[in-house]
Structure formats: structure tokens, C-alpha cells
Amino acid sequence: MEQKTFTSEMVEATLQLWCDNVVAVGKVHVENGNVEEFANQLLTDNYDYDKGKVLFKPTLAFGQHTFRPTKEGALAYFIGGNSNFPDDKGFKLKPWVKVWYNKFDYILHNDIAVVQCNIHFIGADDSHIFVNKSFVFKICEDGKTRIILHQSSLPYSR
Numbered sequence: 001m002e003q004k005t006f007t008s009e010m011v012e013a014t015l016q017l018w019c020d021n022v023v024a025v026g027k028v029h030v031e032n033g034n035v036e037e038f039a040n041q042l043l044t045d046n047y048d049y050d051k052g053k054v055l056f057k058p059t060l061a062f063g064q065h066t067f068r069p070t071k072e073g074a075l076a077y078f079i080g081g082n083s084n085f086p087d088d089k090g091f092k093l094k095p096w097v098k099v100w101y102n103k104f105d106y107i108l109h110n111d112i113a114v115v116q117c118n119i120h121f122i123g124a125d126d127s128h129i130f131v132n133k134s135f136v137f138k139i140c141e142d143g144k145t146r147i148i149l150h151q152s153s154l155p156y157s158r
Contacts, residue, residue: 004139006113011106014137014145015117019099021046022121025078026095030124039078039092043071048138048146059131059152060091098122101133111139119152130155 021042029035047054049071056068058077065085068074076082080090104117115137120130136149 004111006108006111006137006139008106008108010145011104011108011113011115011137014113015101015104015115015135018046018135018147019101019119022092022096022099025092026097026124029079029090029093030095035079035093036075036081039075040071043074043078045144046146047071047074047150048140048148049074051140052138052146052148054147055149055151056147057151057153058091059154062087094121094123096121097124113137118155 025035025039025042028038044050047056054069054074056074056077057066058068058074061068061077065073065087068077072082073085076085076088078090078092080088080093082088099119099121101117101119104115106113106115113136115133115135117133117135118130119133120128122128131152132155134149134151135147137145138148140146
């Protein structure tokens with residue numbers, strides 16, 4: 001029988017996979033791979049755009065494109081190059097060479113995990129940023145864990 005109840009181990013594995021995928025997109029881009037195909041597959045595998053609904057608020061999104069309820073909008077934020085989203089430069093293309101999470105907490109509720117954490121990004125140019133994240137992970141009908149809410153913001157500063 002497939003797993004239908006979230007566990008602590010699943011939360012940590014899903015967060016780590018998300019971090020690893022950020023690095024993977026940048027690596028495909030640097031190596032002149034098909035970054036659009038790769039990022040699109042990551043969205044299919046890790047976000048519930050294809051069969052459900054996703055609430056996504058990217059860190060650097062604003063104006064009429066603040067929220068990304070479509071796979072097209074999420075892909076544009078990740079890799080840029082979409083004239084419908086002219087302000088998107090491709091956040092995941094930097095490339096980021098190391099990404100990790102810390103200061104995380106979560107609530108488990110049956111097939112759902114509600115998660116808050118900090119995500120740290122190290123760029124190939126040795127830059128370092130971190131953002132505050134909230135995720136809701138869901139065990140979908142096919143047994144795969146997918147994101148149904150992804151909210152990201154820069155930390156408050158005075």
C-alpha cells in the first residue's frame with residue numbers, strides 16, 4: 001500500500017530535493033542542456049500544476065505577475081525567456097552551486113505537510129542570499145509528493 005500519511009522524514013527529503021533541484025537547473029543551463037525541458041519536468045514531478053492547483057508566490061515577483069497559478073508562470077520565473085512574463089530573468093539559472101534549508105518547522109496532517117524554513121543560496125560567484133519560505137506538500141493520488149503552496153519572501157530588515 002502506498003504511503004498516504006506524511007512523516008518527518010518525508011518533509012526533510014522533500015525539502016532536500018527542492019534544494020538539489022535548484023542546483024540541478026543551473027547546472028543544466030551552464031552545461032548548455034535543454035533547461036526548459038528539464039525545468040518543465042521538475043515542475044511536473046514536484047509541483048501539482050498538471051493535476052491540481054498550486055499557489056506560488058516567488059521571491060522576486062511583483063505587479064500583475066506577483067502570483068504564479070499556472071505552470072507557464074512558474075517556468076517563466078525559474079528560467080525566464082517568456083514574453084508574457086517580461087520581468088523574469090530566470091532565478092534558477094544564476095547558477096546556484098549550493099542550496100540548503102535550516103530553521104525549519106512543520107505541521108503534519110494526514111497527506112499534507114505545512115512547512116516554514118529559511119533557504120540559503122550560494123552562487124557560482126560566491127554570493128549568498130537567504131529567503132523565508134512556506135511550503136505545503138501533498139501526497140498526490142499517484143503516491144508522489146508535490147508542492148501545492150510555495151511562498152517566498154526576503155527577510156524583513158529595518
